[in-house]
Amino acid sequence: MPAAQIQYVFDGSKVGLLSCIFRAFQFKEFDVSLSLPNHCQHLLLADDSIDVANNPAHAERVWAGLQQRLSRTALRQFYLAYLSESLDAFQHLFDYAVHVFLNSYAVEKNYMQTSVLAVAQWAKKVGREKHRMEAFVRFKKTADDVYLSLIAPDFNVLPVIAPHFKTRYQDQKWLIYDETRQYGLYYDLSQIHEVSLNAHHIDAQIAAGHSQHFIIALNDAEELCDRLWKTYFQSVNIQERQNLKLHVQYVPQRYWRYLNEKQL
Known part of the structure; x- marks a missing residue:
């Protein structure tokens, strides 16, 4: 009988995904099914399910390897596909990376390969959502002179729309908050900070450890x-x-x- 497919369980982060790729080559486990903690495939035996811990050092090595083997366009496609937050996309990204490292030719151009085509398609979907957010996001000025926009995009596009708004509104303080993922980006006229808001949308806790108080009432x-x-x-x-x-x-x-x- 053929060996049972191995299942890697990871937390859905970029570091976690890259850690899975590192482990696959470390143990020569290429026939792998990825899963998230809340989506484990019960058809697989417990002995075949492996929790892959985040390892930033391993993730950096994998990302450095991809940078050496992929063009800037392909790397961006890889990142955009990851931002889809889809388990299907994560699986294709894993398979895509395995093919990249196992082959010497330009894998990124081989659209006959299922994972290559799928990654390009996921990247296109996320890219379309990015452009629509940049076009349709509207700000309202609050009582504290912070321009606020509440959004709920299909994909996690905040990281890739930030440069657009920083360039366009560099003379204004603004906060774009993703209600679905419960985090936002706050621009203080100098830097962009990742923030989280409490249930009443009053306090914004900046990731760096500082805090910024907003009165979420229209000017x-x-x-x-x-x-x-x-x-x-x-x-x-x-x-x-x-x-x-x-x-x-x-x-x-x-x-x-x-x-x-x-x-x-």
Whole structure:
């Protein structure tokens, strides 16, 4: 009988994924099924399930190896696919990396290989979500003069949209908070900090150990601007010429929550 497939259980982090790849080569275990702690495949025997601990040193070695063997475009695709947070994407990334290290040719261009094509497809999905967040995110000025935006993207795109907003709004303090993943990015006119908010969205605990207090109440002028924008939108919107089907094609309904004019 063929040997049972080995299952690696990891925490879903980038370090954890790269640690799984390191272990695969350390023990020559390439026929591996990845799983997350809450998604273990019960069909596999307990003896075949291995908890892979995060090892930053091992992860750095794997990432350095990928940097040597992949182009910048392929590395970005790898990272974007990881941000999908999908177990399917994690599995393809694992298989992709195994092929990269086992072969001397340019694996990243071999789209006949299932994992190569899948990684490119996942990267495209995440990249599309990134661009839509950059286009549709709207800020509201709070009483503490911090521009706040609450988002709930399909994928964990905060790390890749930060450069766009830092460049575009470099003279304003802003906070983009992912309600789904319960963390955000705060720009203090100098640096971007990762923050977490309490249940009332009042205190923002900065990862570095400092704290920043925000009063999450709209600035008086912001409320006026919000009303003026909605009035302007209503005045220029020609009801008789509306094409809802085309409109939804360009601005899917799940993004309407970010647009002031949709909150009439």
